[in-house]
Amino acid sequence: AQSVSQHNHHVILSEAASLELGCNYSYGGTVNLFWYVQYPGQHLQLLLKYFSGDPLVKGIKGFEAEFIKSKFSFNLRKPSVQWSDTAEYFCAVNWDYGQNFVFGPGTRLSVLP
């Protein structure tokens, strides 16, 4: 079955530290890849997406992600986190046609001021 894993359940960083959240999916083929963020009390918001082309994609709020096809990975990065980045981050993959995503379990990020 298709699955998505995220490396860390909870990450704690100090402000200005660099961030990398890992995401791997179960097998290849044509995939569409997404990172979503859920701030406390808010709905899921799209951070960035990859469909094709340049494997390094840039999203909102200074986030970027790199697609490495050979590793079935799509890791999220930010050079310098802020307290306001405290949230839960979900990696999502879409294999089929349509808008049915398989989500990873999420990584909770806590940024200490």
Next chain:
Amino acid sequence: KAGVTQTPRYLIKTRGQQVTLSCSPISGHRSVSWYQQTPGQGLQFLFEYFSETQRNKGNFPGRFSGRQFSNSRSEMNVSTLELGDSALYLCASSQDDPVGAFFGQGTRLTVV
């Protein structure tokens, strides 16, 4: 542009009852998908509707059903509620291309 609107925001139901949740997508979006979010299972895909037809279906029992109307609004129904159906139910809408989906705030269903 208004976002995805889900009603009601909160529901409390008794085991054995049925419930209907509603989702109004972003104007112009023809795809509506539903997800269940629980602490134990995370976000799980229920089904997707496009132009009033179910296009994809997740691995949920037949008690979970949905439909989409000609104006793209969608409803989700759960019959014979069980305690384990307590969850946040999320609706997402999108255009019919891989731009990603836009999520609503969700309906918090509690089954007692």
